[in-house]
Amino acid sequence: MSGRIVDRRPALGTGYHSRTSTRNRGAAQRAAPTTPSDRSAAMKHDVAIIGGGIGGLTLALTLHRAGIPCRVYEASPEIKPIGVGINLLPPAMKQLAELGLESELARVGILTADACFFNRFGQLIYREPLGRAAGYDWPQISIHRGDLQMVLLDAVRQRIGDKRIHLGWQCTGVGQDAGSATAHFVRLGSGEALPDQRAAVAIACDGIHSTIRRQLYPDEGPPLYSGVNMWRGVTRWRPFLSKASMTRVGWLATGKMVIYPIRNNIDAEGRQLVNWVVEIETPQHTLRDWNRAGRMEDFMPALKDWRFDWLDVPEFIRSADMILEFPMVDQEPLPRWSFGRITLLGDAAHPMVPRGSNGAGQAIIDARTLADCLAATEDAAAALKAYEGQRLEATANIVRMNRKNPPDAILREVYLRTGDKPFANIDDVISKDELRALSDGYKRATGGDKAALQGQTRAAS
Numbered sequence: 001m002s003g004r005i006v007d008r009r010p011a012l013g014t015g016y017h018s019r020t021s022t023r024n025r026g027a028a029q030r031a032a033p034t035t036p037s038d039r040s041a042a043m044k045h046d047v048a049i050i051g052g053g054i055g056g057l058t059l060a061l062t063l064h065r066a067g068i069p070c071r072v073y074e075a076s077p078e079i080k081p082i083g084v085g086i087n088l089l090p091p092a093m094k095q096l097a098e099l100g101l102e103s104e105l106a107r108v109g110i111l112t113a114d115a116c117f118f119n120r121f122g123q124l125i126y127r128e129p130l131g132r133a134a135g136y137d138w139p140q141i142s143i144h145r146g147d148l149q150m151v152l153l154d155a156v157r158q159r160i161g162d163k164r165i166h167l168g169w170q171c172t173g174v175g176q177d178a179g180s181a182t183a184h185f186v187r188l189g190s191g192e193a194l195p196d197q198r199a200a201v202a203i204a205c206d207g208i209h210s211t212i213r214r215q216l217y218p219d220e221g222p223p224l225y226s227g228v229n230m231w232r233g234v235t236r237w238r239p240f241l242s243k244a245s246m247t248r249v250g251w252l253a254t255g256k257m258v259i260y261p262i263r264n265n266i267d268a269e270g271r272q273l274v275n276w277v278v279e280i281e282t283p284q285h286t287l288r289d290w291n292r293a294g295r296m297e298d299f300m301p302a303l304k305d306w307r308f309d310w311l312d313v314p315e316f317i318r319s320a321d322m323i324l325e326f327p328m329v330d331q332e333p334l335p336r337w338s339f340g341r342i343t344l345l346g347d348a349a350h351p352m353v354p355r356g357s358n359g360a361g362q363a364i365i366d367a368r369t370l371a372d373c374l375a376a377t378e379d380a381a382a383a384l385k386a387y388e389g390q391r392l393e394a395t396a397n398i399v400r401m402n403r404k405n406p407p408d409a410i411l412r413e414v415y416l417r418t419g420d421k422p423f424a425n426i427d428d429v430i431s432k433d434e435l436r437a438l439s440d441g442y443k444r445a446t447g448g449d450k451a452a453l454q455g456q457t458r459a460a461s
């Protein structure tokens, strides 16, 4: 393990050093500077964001709101709406609402109404309301990852400007000296060297295969396979259950599914775009590539009898627009993210298995915390350390919780107690109190507890 980064090369590009002073904090939290002289002063406090995914774009918006200028460097030559479904839980929606994005996200996504847990025989185990329906001050939103990224990108373009988004810039490494951080780039595809970029701080938002994490921890190795492979897709389908249900069915040993709608009214028949994931314990896997096509024959045998009164699963899957295959991976939590003027954020900092709808949400919360820390002191390294102090252990807990006791622990419990057989009456298998305790335990451990979350807001207002 290393982590010491010292760059003695002369830096090119925009140069500057410190950041918004504590004295100017109130001003920094108002709108971004608009006059030419304000702008040139602000240029002295620029942040280089490496990666224009969910975390990087949210960071750009939170920094902008705090009056801190930034530039985004994204490896892809074009940001396209790639991916399948993501759920945004109330803690993440709280941050996005404060950025003024709630109504746009609600327009393009779906306000998730409830969570439903079924066994593989289609018997209902547990149902609970979610988001506003559960009394939170913020909704839970089920959304296509691409739609979320486009809402964030449009806001960055409108508020910060296209000139601050550099596409096709693949970061190859970062360095620093006493006064600044420097990021090195090549053009993705051609490999042509691009000018070094200097900033007060460089933030690695470059995802699960982060180049900067690899530079900081060269001996870490590839992401760790959980033993569960996933096939993900989207299908255009008629609304089912509450028309906004997040549904989990079965168990990993014999095949589990997560199914939820992510776009409403996509055609004249009022169908929805429905996201689905099949998760099966599988010994072998290949490295995660977000675009690898999956094969129906690899998982369909596990689901062939899943014909429920609310969904004919085999027919639903055969009607899919596309199928992708990803291994379920994470990494051991790191001892440290911040090294002087460089830190990690989102999946680069804490990749987690996607079993609790927390991957995108935790990147969003990181972004808000980091912007607040940068706004609170002019000492860049101290700000990055403070951010790490608030977020490293909190996210490490979620990484561990997602491995052992995510919300689908409810399904594991019923699978074990029934010996994977149909039940006559669920109350004879597990009590409502036990079910609620399993669900609430995950929320408490991962920052999603309603009372705590709403208490924080009331205390701050």
Ligand SMILES: Cc1cc2nc3c(=O)[nH]c(=O)nc-3n(C[C@H](O)[C@H](O)[C@H](O)COP(=O)(O)OP(=O)(O)OC[C@H]3O[C@@H](n4cnc5c(N)ncnc54)[C@H](O)[C@@H]3O)c2cc1C
Binding pocket: 050, 051, 052, 053, 054, 055, 056, 073, 074, 075, 076, 082, 083, 084, 085, 086, 145, 169, 170, 171, 172, 205, 206, 207, 208, 209, 210, 211, 290, 345, 346, 347, 348, 354, 359, 360, 361, 363
């Ligand atoms: C193409 C794609 C599809 C995805 N699909 C899903 C999905 O369907 N469901 C789901 O739950 N999660 C998906 N994810 C992951 C999900 O977005 C993240 O887990 C989560 O949102 C955390 O966000 P992040 O910003 O840390 O990482 P990401 O959203 O993964 O963003 C990382 C960004 O960094 C860029 N990048 C990588 N390396 C470099 C480099 N060297 N220099 C510059 N830029 C770089 C990437 O192109 C990407 O835009 C996907 C990610 C990607 C990149």
